[in-house]
Amino acid sequence: GNSVTQMEGPVTLSEEAFLTINCTYTATGYPSLFWYVQYPGEGLQLLLKATKADDKGSNKGFEATYRKETTSFHLEKGSVQVSDSAVYFCALLFGNTDKLIFGTGTRLQVFP
Amino acid sequence: DTAVSQTPKYLVTQMGNDKSIKCEQNLGHDTMYWYKQDSKKFLKIMFSYNNKELIINETVPNRFSPKSPDKAHLNLHINSLELGDSAVYFCASSPTGKNSPLHFGNGTRLTVT
Numbered sequence: 001g002n003s004v005t006q007m008e009g010p011v012t013l014s015e016e017a018f019l020t021i022n023c024t025y026t027a028t029g030y031p032s033l034f035w036y037v038q039y040p041g042e043g044l045q046l047l048l049k050a051t052k053a054d055d056k057g058s059n060k061g062f063e064a065t066y067r068k069e070t071t072s073f074h075l076e077k078g079s080v081q082v083s084d085s086a087v088y089f090c091a092l093l094f095g096n097t098d099k100l101i102f103g104t105g106t107r108l109q110v111f112p
Numbered sequence: 113d114t115a116v117s118q119t120p121k122y123l124v125t126q127m128g129n130d131k132s133i134k135c136e137q138n139l140g141h142d143t144m145y146w147y148k149q150d151s152k153k154f155l156k157i158m159f160s161y162n163n164k165e166l167i168i169n170e171t172v173p174n175r176f177s178p179k180s181p182d183k184a185h186l187n188l189h190i191n192s193l194e195l196g197d198s199a200v201y202f203c204a205s206s207p208t209g210k211n212s213p214l215h216f217g218n219g220t221r222l223t224v225t
Contacts, residue, residue, distance in 0.1 A: 034213065043116070043202055043216030044155075087153055098143055098206070099168055100214055102155040 002027045004090050006103035013110050019077040021106045023064075023090035026071065031092040033057075033066055033073040034100070038087045047075075047088070080110045115139050118203045118217040125193055126225055133188045133220045135203030141215070142208040143167070144186035146178060149200040149219070161186055162208070193224045 007022040025033065032051040036044040048057030053068035062077045073090060090103040116137045125131050137144060145168075146158040160168040161180045175191045190197060200221050204214040 036216075038153075041218070043204075043218045044214075045216070046213040049213060089155065097168075098145070098160045098162065099157055101157075105153040105155070107153075 002031070002092060002094070002101055004092055004101055004103035006088075006090050006106050009087075009105075009107035011106060011108045013080055013108070015082055015110055015112050016079045017110075019075070019080045019084075019108065021075040021088055021090075021108070023073045023075065023103060024071050025073065025090075025092050027092060027094075029094060030068070031094050033064070034091045034093065035062070035064055035073070035075050036089040036091060036102075038089065038105070040086070044089060080108070082110045082112055084108060085110045116203055116205055116215050116217040118201075118220050120220060121218065122221050122223075124223045124225065127193055127195060129193050130189070130191045131193060131222070132190070133201055133203075133222075135186050135188070135217060137184055137203075137205040137215070139205055139207075139215060141205035142183055143206045143212075144180065144183070145204040145206075145214065146186065146188050147202040147204060147216075149202060151199070155202070159186075159188075190222075193222075195224050198222055198224045 003026045034049045035047040037047045038044045048059040050057040050066035056065045087105045089105045143162045145160045159178045164180045177189045180186045200219045203217040206212040206214045
């Protein structure tokens, strides 16, 4: 079946460090891929997306590239801030369904 | 002007009770969803409705019954609450069309004692 696997957290970094959160997927076909972020006490917000192979999604300094050959969509940021502390969810969606499938989430903690 | 709003934000109740969570979206979206997030932050879809019609119904106990009076509202009624129902429930909506991102409400934290 279709699924998303994320690295387990928490990921703990100092401010201005480089961030990578790994995400791989299993899918029959070519889904769209998303990263959502959940700040404490809030709902999920779309961070970025990519709809086809080699697309790069970017927003707020975060980037992720849709890699079909490795079925991956790793999230990166060159310099994290304390305000980036949140839970990050990788997700996939097939265009002919309304069913967004989430990974288990990765908690990021950034310390000053 | 909240886009997807859920009420209540917190709900504490005893086993066996019946409770409802309400959701409204003012984005003009055609599709609405309920997701359940457990204590480990795992998110799983429960239901989706498109223009008041049930589209997705995952393996959810029939104690859970969604109701969509119009396309801007999707309520979740839960009968005979159990301890395992304790979780955060998120409502979401999306426009019709491929690859449309979901817009989430802030969640309802349900605690069953």
